[in-house]
Amino acid sequence: MEAVRFFPYDQGFAFVDAVFQEGGWEAVENIYTNPPTTTEQILHPEKYFSGEIASEIDATDLSTILTAEWQPVFQDSLGEWNTFLVLTAGTNPFTRIDSSSAQLATAGWNGDYTQIFSTLTGEHLVIGHWTFDSETDAEEFFTTFGLYNSQRVVGDLIEINRFPCNRDSNQISCLIIKEDNVIWVLAPDIQVTETILENYQFLLSE
Structure with a gap:
């Protein structure tokens, strides 16, 4: 995907330029010893300057509650940039959200943990858990x-x-x-969905 391949050249260049404008070549050289820790810091250099880091999500390894046929494909953070790409760059053009709306929706990203599983028969399961800077940011993302x-x-x-x-x-x-x-759950059937949602019953509490 071109958006992923060119991220270091496009957004990365803009980030380095912002660092240079903030503190000159010395600040740029300091990137080697103090690199950005998230794509959020690259997309929003002010968060790099302030040292804002992502929140860690205490997520259950869902492979422990799934049957053996489900094999993990991805268990990690997407980051703000890849979350943006989920909305804007999917293989189905009819599901894509316009870039401006997606940028507004993901700008309040504060952390995520995404788990993807598949079976040998071609079934897929996706569980995404995002946290945001505020409830307002979460509502904006939820709507989009x-x-x-x-x-x-x-x-x-x-x-x-x-x-x-x-x-x-x-x-x-x-x-x-x-x-x-x-939280987003994308599953092939009700049984698998029920298994996953049992892990999130705490969200129903007041």
């Missing part, structure tokens, strides 16, 4: 991601484990917000 989600999974609105979910003929998608947290 909800638009993406509704375009990706077009079907019936159902309830699973007391959570609202969308279901079409191929998959089930649940999008949940609680304070400054947003």
Whole structure:
């Protein structure tokens, strides 16, 4: 994907230029010993200057509650940039969100942990957990991601484990917000969805 390949040249160049404008060549040289720790710091140099770091999400390794057929493909943070790309650069052009809306939605990113699993028969399972700088930022992301989600999974609105979910003929998608947290579950069937959502019952508490 070109957006990933050119990130160091486009956004990376803009970041270095911002550092130079802030503190000259000495500040640029200091990047080698104090590099940015997140794509958020690269996209928003002021967060690099202030030393703002991502929040760590205490996420359960969901492979421990799934059956053996589900093999982990990815278990890590997407970061702000890849979260932006989820919204804007998917393989289905009909689900893509315009860049301006996606930038506003992801600007309040404060951390995430995403887990992707697949089976040998070609089924896929995605669980994303994001946290944001404020509840307002979370609501903005929830609204924009909800638009993406509704375009990706077009079907019936159902309830699973007391959570609202969308279901079409191929998959089930649940999008949940609680304070400054947003959870997304994309699963192939109700049984797998129920298994995952059991891990998030704490979100239903007041």
